[in-house]
Amino acid sequence: MRVDLLGPAGWGRSQVTQNGHTVADDLELSAMYDAMADGDQFIRTVVADVVPRSSTDPEVIEYRQRVVADSATHPALVRDLYAIATDAAGARRWMVGRDRSARGKLHLSLEPLSKLIGFLRLLRSTCESNSAQFTSAGFRGLADRLAATFGDEYLTEVESCLQALRFEHGFAISAVLGAGGGIAGTVLHEPPGQPRRRQSVFGNRKRHEVEISPTDESAKLFISRLVGGSLDRVADVVSDTTDAIVEFFQALRTELAFFVGCSNLFERLRNDGYALCFPTPLPRGSGASFSCRALRDPALCLSGGQPVAGNSIDGGGTLLTVVTGANSGGKSTFLRSLGAAQIMMQAGMFVVAQAYAADIRDGIFTHFRIEDDSSMTYGRLKEELVRMRELTNRITPASLVLWNEPLASTSEREAAEILAPITEALLASGVKVVVVTHLYDFASELSQRGRATDLFLRAQRRRDGSRTFQLETGPPAATSHAMDVYRHVFGPDDGPRPQS
Structure with a gap:
């Protein structure tokens, strides 16, 4: 079942x-x-x-958003379903050796299936009782x-x-002799002592009794093959x-894990006082654009530090966005917030903003500064150009x-120039x-x-x-105001200067 x-x-x-x-590393x-x-x-x-x-399909994104919304609204219920799926997916499977008798092999196969039927009943009843x-x-x-x-x-x-199938009253098997005295036409009948049903999964039972001498080894072998072949198939x-059924529960557990994760993140960010919204995914080909109100970087919000400032930008019809200005002014944070919002939107999640809308992109790629190549294979410039080539x-x-x-x-x-x-x-x-x-x-x-x-x-x-740690529209800044950072670290610039 799907x-x-x-x-x-x-x-x-x-x-x-x-x-x-x-992407995951650069956007933290x-x-x-x-x-x-x-x-x-x-x-x-x-x-x-x-x-x-x-996802690149708006229908899939919006479909998943509604499931995430259900999960965020009823987190305890989704966690209960996840717990059921987890227990069922971990139902113990018994391994059966080659020397195990056919009846023992069947018995060990029945145990996990019986438990799984109980999990199915619990899962269905939990969904039914909470369907509203x-x-x-x-x-x-x-x-x-x-x-x-x-x-x-x-x-x-x-x-x-x-x-x-536990055959507490024995089992009834019929067969005919095949070519060379072999076994043919084997039928496992409804077990003795069980009430007859109108549609039996075991076929029609006919009672015949044969007594085998304890010393008749060939007859014992014949019966062993007859019983073993029948019960092995069952x-x-x-x-x-x-x-x-295990595959179904494993798939259910995997998909529910994503939605439990969304519920955990929703609760964490909402409890910290941050606005969350479900973004509007604009179809591909609708024109490059994005707009946001109070957009924040989720990684910074989760760091547990001071409250994080949000950015409100109208980028309708924008294909290129260039961010300049003061050092330590929130430029890289904005870049991460924008990338994380695009990733979260196309994953069908909420974003950390009061409002967010953007066109769907066929792929999201990042190029952030990294430390020097520790193996010294490349210098910093060549290393960066190699990464750019791989990206393009x-x-x-x-x-x-x-x-x-x-x-x-x-x-x-x-x-x-590059x-x-x-x-x-x-x-x-x-x-x-x-x-x-x-x-x-x-x-x-x-x-220009x-x-x-x-x-x-x-x-x-x-x-x-x-710094306000917010961005505003405006032409490129000619300076990054590095002296502000210097004064913040070393104090006012009123001390003696080194002699040249």
Whole structure:
């Protein structure tokens, strides 16, 4: 049976885009994964796999958003379902050796299946008794399929069959002699002592009694083969059925793990006082744009420090966004918040903002500064250019590229000469680019072109040199006000200066 919580029936991997392999590290998503897991390693593994797999279908995104909303509204119920699925997926499977008798093999196969039937009954009844709390098609569809597939009458019949397969009153088997005195036409009948049903899964029983001499080894071997062949086939059917139900519970546990993680994150951020919203995913081809109100970086919000300032930006029709301004003014934080919001939106999650809307991108790629290559294979500039080449080889039109202080290891003029043609080529192919840069020549030259699809933001700085950690629209700043940072660290600039 399908689970269909992550997406409607029929959705698949073809609707999922592949993001850059550095996205999680550059955007510091590990802090979000830890908060979602809340100590459950399985949940962390699942969310770390699901979140970066961005959907490109607005229908799938909105479908999943509604399931996330249900989960955030009723977290205790979703955790109960997750606990049931976890217990069922871990139902112990007994391994049977080759020398085990056919009856023993069947008996060991029955134990886990009997437990799983109990878990199915518990899961279905939990969904039924709480169906009024669900509003999403995902949870309602799951409850409906459970009710239709595993009704009381069906489960009772299955439990009765499992009890009969224990053969407490012996078993009845019929067969005919085949070619060469072999066994043919074997039929396992309804066990003796069981009430006759109108439609028996064991066929019609005919009673014949044969007494075998204790010394007749050939007869014993014949009967052993007869019984073993019959019960082995039944044991295989029971085992296959058990495997199918376990696979369902494993899939259910995996999908529920994502939604429990979303509930944990929702509670954590909401309790810390941050506004959360479900973003509006704009279809691909609707024009490059984004807008946000009080957008914040989830990793910074989860750090437990001082309250985090939000940014409100209208980037309608924007293909290129250039962020300049004061050092330590919140530029990189804004870049991470924008990337995290895009990732979370295309994962079907809420975002840390009062409002957020953006067009769906075919891939999300990041290029942030890293430490020098410890193996000394490359210098910093060559290492960065190699990473840029790998990035440009992987991106596709309609992707999103986030650059944080690119080419900081060379002179400003040379960096601008390298970065400008790469940026123009990306924009020409429809790639949306957001770049935080200290390269004034590069930013100024772009600003002078006056394109309607370009947006220029600056980190705010008060007259006393303090930071608001918010961005405002404005032409590129010629200085990053590094002296403000110097004075903050070393104090007022009124001491003796070193002699040259």
